[in-house]
Amino acid sequence: MKKWGWLLSVTLTLSSIMVACSGQSGGETKKLSDNKLVVGVTAGPHEEIMEQVKEVAKKEGLDIEIKVFNDYVMPNVALAEKEIDANSFQTVPYLEQFKKDRNLDLVDVIHTVTFPMGIYSNKIKDLKAIANGAKLGIPNDPVNGERALKLFEKAGVIKLKPGTGHHLTVKDIAENKKNVQFVELEASQIPRQLGELTAAAINTNFAIEHGFVPTRDAIFMEGKDSPHVNLIAVRTENKNDPVLKKLEKAYRSAEVKAFIEKEFKGSVIPSW
Incomplete structure (x- = not known):
């Protein structure tokens, strides 16, 4: 009994030390350096x-x-x-x-x-030239995907349902006269896939990284009032x-x- 009691005491002590050390490394608030x-x-x-x-x-x-x-x-x-x-x-x-x-x-x-997010294309110069069934690229994350859909709506390509109370997706398209297909891609990959699409909404940082000049190359852009x-x-x-x-x-x-x-x-x- 003494032997097992000693082992139990050691085990509990080691466990307490490990918990204490874990708490110090994971939960401790650390102020950022001043310099x-x-x-x-x-x-x-x-x-x-x-x-x-x-x-x-x-x-x-x-x-x-x-x-x-x-x-x-x-x-x-x-x-x-x-x-x-x-x-x-x-x-x-x-x-x-x-x-x-x-x-x-x-x-x-x-x-x-x-x-400002922009719409880019290697195939058309005006969104009015979008053909029936055209493939349009948008980011696949909820925030930028909604932002892109609203941009295509502002450009007159589609109409979205009003006041859905959640992030708008392609399921919230109310009017799509040209039956365009939205292809959802990881935002950073859209510029590389642009050749496979009629047009795509691209975040400005990725557009510039790919060599685009947004004010020159975008065929449609958000205004300065972007939220x-x-x-x-x-x-x-x-x-x-x-x-x-x-x-x-x-x-x-x-x-x-x-x-x-x-x-x-x-x-x-x-x-x-």
């Missing part, structure tokens, strides 16, 4: 803009390390898993939906720029950390604004 941030971005405009922000921030004593991603999923996953300190790549509706779908504790802290403003997100536990004020000051600086306006010529719009 260094690792920021995740998608390749293309967000990366280019953050490079400029990095230069401005350096003058204020803030070192920004940029980590580049090639999709819309991993930047939020990496942020939640504490592989990065912040990310800059997504719109407000996209973040809200992603948080809901994956139960992530992330928060919007700085509004940055707006990327899809982009943002910088962090973990909720860090939303009040002082370093974010430094990041906001650098991002919203006159130097960065001038770069955006000169480099993107209206395809990317500062939101401040």
Whole structure:
């Protein structure tokens, strides 16, 4: 009995140590550094803009390390898993939906720029030329898919059901006179598949990365009133950390604004 009692005591002690250590590594709130941030971005405009922000921030004593991603999923996953300190790549509706779908504790802290979504084509110059049964590409995630459908509606290609109370999908098309077929693809892949489609709605960052100049090459674009403003997100536990004020000051600086306006010529719009 003494032998088994001793083993039980040791086992319980080791278990307590493991639980304590686990709690310290997984649940402990950790303040962001005051002078260094690792920021995740998608390749293309967000990366280019953050490079400029990095230069401005350096003058204020803030070192920004940029980590580049090639999709819309991993930047939020990496942020939640504490592989990065912040990310800059997504719109407000996209973040809200992603948080809901994956139960992530992330928060919007700085509004940055707006990327008007555009419709592109290698085959037609005007959406009036769309043939019956044409294949049109849209992103396959709920937020950008709805955004694309609304853009095609605004362009007069389809009509959507009003006031559905959820993210609109192809099932919510009320009128489709030309019987167009919507092909849902991962957003970053749409530019590569454009040759197989009559036209497609492409997010501006992926359009620019593929070599398009949105103000020149898009055959239809969102207006400047687009509600899809982009943002910088962090973990909720860090939303009040002082370093974010430094990041906001650098991002919203006159130097960065001038770069955006000169480099993107209206395809990317500062939101401040």
